[in-house]
Amino acid sequence: MNYNIVEFEASYGKSSQIPESDIPEIVFSGKSNVGKSSLINKILNRKSMAKVSATPGKTATINFFRLREVRFADLPGYGYAKVSRSEKSRWAELVEGYFAQDRNISLIVQICDIRHSPTADDMTMIDFLYNTGYNFIIAMTKLDKIKNSQRQARIDTLTEELSQYAGIKLYPCSSQNGEGIEEIRKAIERSITEE
Numbered sequence: 001m002n003y004n005i006v007e008f009e010a011s012y013g014k015s016s017q018i019p020e021s022d023i024p025e026i027v028f029s030g031k032s033n034v035g036k037s038s039l040i041n042k043i044l045n046r047k048s049m050a051k052v053s054a055t056p057g058k059t060a061t062i063n064f065f066r067l068r069e070v071r072f073a074d075l076p077g078y079g080y081a082k083v084s085r086s087e088k089s090r091w092a093e094l095v096e097g098y099f100a101q102d103r104n105i106s107l108i109v110q111i112c113d114i115r116h117s118p119t120a121d122d123m124t125m126i127d128f129l130y131n132t133g134y135n136f137i138i139a140m141t142k143l144d145k146i147k148n149s150q151r152q153a154r155i156d157t158l159t160e161e162l163s164q165y166a167g168i169k170l171y172p173c174s175s176q177n178g179e180g181i182e183e184i185r186k187a188i189e190r191s192i193t194e195e
Contacts, residue, residue: 001069001189006044009071011061013090015097018062021104024070024192029129030111031121032077035141038175039111040065040074043185050074060091062098070106070192073098079121099132107135107191109184114140114154114172117161130165137169137187138162144174 012018030036037050044050049065065072075098076091108129112118118126129136146154155172162168171187173180 001067001185001192003044003067003185006046006049006065006067006072008049009064009066011063013061013094015094015101018098018101021071021101024104024106025073026070026188026191027073027075027105027108028111029075029108029125030077031079031119034077034111034113035175036074036077036111039109039139039141039173039184040072042175042178042181043188044072060087062094070188078125079119105134107137107188109139109188110136111139111141112158113142114151114158115142115146117158126162126165126168130168135191137171137184139180139184140170140172141175143172143179144176 028036028040040050041047044065044067050063060076062076063074065074075095078091078095110122110126110129112122126136126138140155140158143151151172155170158170162170169187171180171184173184175181
């Protein structure tokens with residue numbers, strides 16, 4: 001799959017605006033400030049295709065990026081406390097509305113920070129993905145921020161914390177140095193060919 005041929009397609013702030021799904025979609029989900037845009041940019045070999053914001057909670061739309069074979073859907077980050085209640089409910093409508101549509105979702109890349117236990121919001125999202133039967137993986141970002149000697153212990157802890165979800169796949173990765181990115185690309189490609 002060619003990740004170099006990609007264009008920003010559109011942003012939508014309401015689920016009713018989102019056009020029908022005509023090709024497989026790879027969905028990126030995670031809390032604000034977890035490195036979602038950085039991960040998308042690294043997978044696409046781009047510096048700023050997905051806008052990296054200095055302000056958490058800034059992405060309030062679903063952003064679509066079009067590759068030849070697939071579309072990437074970047075969901076708004078969740079769990080940022082300093083957002084108004086009305087804005088939070090709009091985000092919820094947008095994301096819930098997206099999932100309620102008949103979409104051709106091949107894979108969901110749920111993003112968590114490897115340095116920390118999953119938040120309550122992360123667990124809610126993982127629970128939703130698991131119980132609705134979506135094909136998903138967990139990208140554990142910011143691998144470069146922990147020492148090599150601590151990595152396996154963090155992975156083991158996270159595996160234990162998520163042990164109620166049988167068969168869950170963890171992908172430790174770094175958007176800074178590219179570790180684990182090729183494995184995520186392979187998971188994306190497998191999800192498309194397995195359809």
